[in-house]
Amino acid sequence: MPELPEVETVARGVDKRIRGDRIVQAWFASRPQTFKNAPALQAKGLTGCTILGVHRTGKHIVFELGGETRKPGNDRVKRDRRKASPAHESDAQWIVHLGMTGRLLVTGAETPVAAHTHARLDLASGRELRFVDPRRFGRLEFRNLREGSQAFQAPGAEPLTIEAGAFAELFRGRRTPIKAALLNQSLLAGVGNIYADESLFRAGLRPQRQAGRLSAAELERLRLGLREILEQAIRLGGSSVSDYVDADGERGFFQLEHCVYQRTGEPCRRCQKAIRRVELAGRGTHYCPVCQR
């Protein structure tokens, strides 16, 4: 299931492959829940656009697009994906959320179309960008920034760069369990079930603890633990970047050794006590009863 590190890896892989390419035709299935605005509108908007760059914001993949008249290699192309300035220079954006099972594939035109393919973009290079999503929790949205749409912004803060004070402020006064708060995308954008559990283990905190009652020191352990685990996962994902958007691509993430996630009953890597599982915020939640207090 794609969370911040997986989405980052996909965005980098897609960017590397199709930056500068042009969309000559777009085909969308008619599955209404997959599209935040009408598939016909998305197909029309995307056709003729040049892909200036692809980057990640929270769990969303954002395609920065230039209008039909713009040439590839134009000097207005955004070169640094990390400096996502609010003053967007692109004419339009295509925003992809992978949900649970969404995949973006760059394929040859002759590659057989997989089941559950909901969108196909024909590129000037002869390749195709395909969106495949069996469970259909993914979402696609087109925004024309020249016709009044706002540039996409994740609702929550970026966990890789948020500073100590701002991080603590997110949780102040919240009575909800810290695990639920971590999953709340309007607070932090990009944390899902795996990295919520793993970061709480790193910080030595019980997932049930009330978010607003954590001390400054505990919150700082959590902020740093979360950042470390995300950065580590991005590095591991990075080892398979070149394959990830291909059919067999997810190999890189198997290298990530989970400490608690889906290890119910197995010995804690730190103290050997059996990992416990509870349900919190409707999600399976895993922790070590000794190491997490």
Added chain:
DNA sequence: ACAGGCTCCTGCAGGC
């Protein structure tokens, strides 16, 4: 404003 529960959807694991 906040918190918690329900819903969507399909593949897969587990049980008999």
Added chain:
DNA sequence: TGCCTGCAGGAGCCTG
């Protein structure tokens, strides 16, 4: 072996 049930989860929506 094969069928059936239930579980997994991101986020939007509804209710309290």
